[in-house]
Amino acid sequence: MTNALPDAFQDLIPNNHCWGCGNLNEGGLQLKSRWSTPGESSTASWSPRPVHMAGPKDMLNGGIISTLLDCHGVCTAIAHAYHVEGREIGEGDQIWYATGTLNVRFRKPTPIDGPVTLTATVESSTEKRTNLRLSIESGGIETATAEVIAVRVPGNWVAG
Numbered sequence: 001m002t003n004a005l006p007d008a009f010q011d012l013i014p015n016n017h018c019w020g021c022g023n024l025n026e027g028g029l030q031l032k033s034r035w036s037t038p039g040e041s042s043t044a045s046w047s048p049r050p051v052h053m054a055g056p057k058d059m060l061n062g063g064i065i066s067t068l069l070d071c072h073g074v075c076t077a078i079a080h081a082y083h084v085e086g087r088e089i090g091e092g093d094q095i096w097y098a099t100g101t102l103n104v105r106f107r108k109p110t111p112i113d114g115p116v117t118l119t120a121t122v123e124s125s126t127e128k129r130t131n132l133r134l135s136i137e138s139g140g141i142e143t144a145t146a147e148v149i150a151v152r153v154p155g156n157w158v159a160g
Contacts, residue, residue: 008032009042009075012089020071031068033075036119039083042076044068044118053112060110065144068118069134070102073148076120077130081152084125094155097130101149110136110143120148128152 008023010032016022021031033044046068054061077097082089110116116138123131134146 006034007089008034008044009079009089010071013075013078014090014094018071020067021075029064029067029071031071031075031118033072033079033118033120035079039080039122041119041121042072042079043120044072045115046118047115048112050112054109056109058112060112060116060138062104062106065106065110065136066102066104066146068116069104069136069144069146070099070148072118072120073102073132073134073146074099074150076122076132077125077148077150080122080125080130096153096155096157097150098153098157099148100129100151101147103147105145106143107145108141108143110138114139116143 010021011023017024019028022028031046033042036043048060052064074097078095079089081095116136118136120132120134123133130150132148135142136144
């Protein structure tokens with residue numbers, strides 16, 4: 001019996017070169033998101049490195065936090081759209097979303113000395129827009145929250 005994790009959304013999305021979440025961007029953050037409740041909520045764990053520090057060397061940079069929340073939200077919107085259409089991620093015509101809005105609230109400094117956990121919940125969706133609520137935790141403490149509005153863009157928006 002295997003305890004293998006299901007494939008991450010980012011590994012199934014074709015032509016994903018994003019710096020935050022693209023599996024085709026070796027120099028990027030390589031975020032990996034998975035369903036916790038299929039079609040409704042997702043989670044990701046990511047481990048910072050010293051290069052991701054803020055001014056204080058023991059804290060995670062706010063731009064990195066924002067990027068993680070943004071990418072986790074948009075990839076969850078993409079996965080949700082495939083789910084709603086009854087398709088596996090990457091199957092058939094490509095589905096792409098872009099960030100319409102990203103509203104981040106920093107609640108506490110995020111330590112850099114251990115992994116962070118991201119969660120995303122689909123609040124509502126239409127054919128062209130998905131609203132998500134997100135959070136990031138470090139050591140079980142919520143350090144930032146976000147609201148993302150992901151907007152569907154044409155499937156050929158990203159070139160291979």
